[in-house]
Amino acid sequence: MKKVGSFVGDWWRLVSPYFRSEEWPYAIPLLIGAIALTLGSVGLEVLFNDWSRRFYDALEKKDEAAFWREIMTFSWLAALFIAAAVTRYIVSPYLRLRWRRWLTGRYLAHWLDSRGYYRIELERTIDNADQRIAEDLRQLGEYTMQLLLGFISAVATLISFLFILWQLSGPLSLKFIGIDVEIPGYMAIAALLYAIVGTFLANVVGRRLISLNFMKQRYEANFRFGLVRVRENSEGIALYGGEQREMDMLNLRFADVFRNGWRVLFTEAQLTLYQAGYAQMAIIFPYLVTAPRFFAGAITLGVMMQTASAFGQVYTALSFFVNNYTAVAELRAVMDRLQGLQEASDKKPATAxxxxxxxxxxxxxxxxxxxxxxxxxxxxxxxxxxxxxxxxxxxxxxxxxxxxxxxxxxxxxxxxxxxxxxxxxxxxxxxxxxxxxxxxxxxxxxxxxxxxxxxxxxxxxxxxxxxxxxxxxxxxxxxxxxxxxxxxxxxxxxxxxxxxxxxxxxxxxxxxxxxxxxxxxxxxxxxxxxxxxxxxxxxxxxxxxxxxxxxxxxxxxxxxxxxxxxxxxxxxxx
Incomplete structure (x- = not known):
């Protein structure tokens, strides 16, 4: 919990200044718009879920009039969904673009004012300040919006569909194991337990990605810097005949990129293996637990499909951190690098x-x-x-x-x-x-x-x-x-x-x-x-x-x- 608090605190200190700056008349409305569109998309998912029950019931009853009526309803819902998706594609990226412009100006000012860039190069307190400004600032906005809007969507989805799932799943009797107890809303409880266990195991598998992604940014920047040095000093290298030396140095720097890349790849493969298995199990799970009631005639095909859909939504919402663990790890690495740049730029010598x-x-x-x-x-x-x-x-x-x-x-x-x-x-x-x-x-x-x-x-x-x-x-x-x-x-x-x-x-x-x-x-x-x-x-x-x-x-x-x-x-x- 302490690490979560530290993460959120560091993130807030990096993110909040923009929304309190002179840009707030644009930043806050754009953020509200992005959140509203996210919540609107969740509302559409609720409507789609209810539509699926009516649609499959119409198929089960062979009700042709109801079938075509639901097709028309789907057309309107699909049109709204497409319009919302296109608008979200404009609003959120435009906010990130303005945000990046403001952050770039702010960090450039910190870096250049009072000759912070000069002190950093003399003291070698951090590496590749240029890469942190060019890449990490871009990624801060991208990962923040991806995770923030994803989290809001997950919470709204969880609240909406957990209620639906609770109503649809009915009680589970434990008489088959000799216990005279009924568990109400058992599908909702099963989805909660499934996602909680999955999140814990994802953290166990993927937590190494935070440090690996930090080093990935460093090694990539070192390699690019070496290439730039060769380009800028081409004449001197040519006169000295130093091509082999430069080749050896570039190969050494790329070896760091390769070794760390392999570690990232292996860890992500482990995480993907776990995530893929976790996701595949979730597809069949709701059908397995609703099949007995369906074959007993207690629920219709439409209710079964709606229940499966609701379970999928709840499971997806609760699995937010499982599915976004890589993004969280990369955001943590980006934040550490930007904090390092900020501290190095603002650091003043004890005497001057x-x-x-x-x-x-x-x-x-x-x-x-x-x-x-x-x-x-x-x-x-x-x-x-x-x-x-x-x-x-x-x-x-x-x-x-x-x-x-x-x-x-x-x-x-x-x-x-x-x-x-x-x-x-x-x-x-x-x-x-x-x-x-x-x-x-x-x-x-x-x-x-x-x-x-x-x-x-x-x-x-x-x-x-x-x-x-x-x-x-x-x-x-x-x-x-x-x-x-x-x-x-x-x-x-x-x-x-x-x-x-x-x-x-x-x-x-x-x-x-x-x-x-x-x-x-x-x-x-x-x-x-x-x-x-x-x-x-x-x-x-x-x-x-x-x-x-x-x-x-x-x-x-x-x-x-x-x-x-x-x-x-x-x-x-x-």
Whole structure:
């Protein structure tokens, strides 16, 4: 019972926000409509059940007029049933579609806001967040509506047909075993016992499916992710000749899919074997127990058929969880994955580096900053730093000393550490990483990124491309493609420089942002930045000696592996 309560509680916390959201004027009427159509279908089943008694009685009596009258009645009932089925097919899927849209927006906001997606990848707290948003949100609505409407239908059917079955089945005398007792409504009691025992045994057989379906989602997502990685890194793999290595890795991931799939298949086969036998026994059972009364003339053929039909409805209603155990198991796995995503997205680090706007400030000031790696190793301890406006600064250091981590901390995205970064209020700040991010879209949008409201004209964009030595792309501003797969590493870095020329930041941070360029192109880029952005303060992270001539100040990050580092002032270039 505790597990049932936990399941319902978790389900309610995932489902209820939608029906309390701004979508409620659509969500609640659609839900009420779906429930009303479900109950209407149960009402039609009751009418069909009563019709079956009259129809078979007409056949038994060879009453032709009654036969054709019941055929006409069946036609009307069938028309109503078809209309209800079509309407249900529209109402419930439309509710699921709107629900999925709302859930997707909500989970994307949680995932992207406060850079939850970035923390998740750094900490590896969960796997395949993309799959959880794309697949699990869809399945949450599908399984919820399937099981909710199915449960409501089962309850309504049980109440309606249990009453009918009680009236039709009559008393059962136990004199044949020497007991002078009559059991009233014995068919209703038999149906109850049959379904209760069946539900218990189904849980024994199928409960392993919950964990197996959870792992199924994980392994499938890992395999898809591996395929995507091969597609996105096709050139590098081809240059290294790494096809066999990739084949081995993909086969290993698919081996997980196969092994878990076999376990799911074997468990579902066991459950299906049980469910099929359970269902077949239920077909003949009502005829066996009503046959003695029928042959004794106590009931008509119509009553016998109506009783069998009512028993079937009661048995089906009471067997709801037996027949839907797989769906319940998959819903539980979906819920666990979505809860994991929600908790990981909402999780905030115990300490954080705060980036705070400083009204009236001119400089960027770092106060009491401590930087750490995800596993706790300290990179910098209690560091204070002032980056003066108008003074270009070069931060250098050996590979692995923590330069890029400092860059991320200044950007406010590194979650491991403490301290504050004071930034002049209203300052336009742009960070260029070593590997630029280029969105799929037009070249124009790629240059304007991330300022989607940029008023830069095509002329300004073309001029920026020419300055960044990408003039050969000037005629392709409207081309919508995957530019990362078209441009070389150096061209991508130069496109990022063109982006900075268009953005015109007050502060421009470059983390090895020209590492893929030769010294001639690097010098041309820095010369262009100095000339065309005279009001921009440059802060570069790099180790090339050629960078020193473009900066007024040099800092060196000195760190011995395993120990905390420190920033040391270097000699200013001549």
């Amino acid at each position: 580096i705060a980036v705070e706007p400083q009204p009236g400030g001119r400089d960027i000031a770092v106060e009491a900053m401590t930087l750490a790696l995800p596993h706790g190793q300290t990179l910098l301890a209690d560091t204070t730093l002032v980056l003066s406006r108008g003074t270009s600064t070069l931060i250098s250091g050996t590979s692995g000393s923590g330069k890029s981590t400092l860059f991320r901390a200044l950007a406010g995205i590194w979650p491991f550490g403490s301290g504050r970064v004071h930034v002049p209020a209203g300052a336009r700040v742009l960070f260029l990483p070593q590997k630029p991010y280029i969105p799929i879209g037009t070249l124009r949008d790629a240059v304007k990124y991330p300022d989607e409201h940029s008023a830069a004209s095509d002329g300004e964009i073309v001029a920026a491309l020419e300055t960044a030595r990408l003039g050969h792309l000037a005629g392709r501003l409207d081309e919508d493609t995957h530019w990362t797969n078209i441009l070389s590493g150096g061209e991508q870095q130069r496109l990022a420089i063109a982006r900075a020329l268009v953005f015109k930041p007050d502060w421009l941070f470059l983390d090895e942002a020209t590492a893929s360029l030769d010294e001639v192109n690097e010098a041309a880029v820095y010369d262009a930045l100095k000339r065309q952005l005279p009001g921009t303060t440059l802060v570069s992270i790099g180790h090339r000696p050629s960078l020193r001539q473009w900066h007024d100040r040099r800092l060196e990050l000195q760190r011995t592996p395993g120990e905390a580092g420190r920033l040391v002032e270097g000699a200013a270039p001549a």
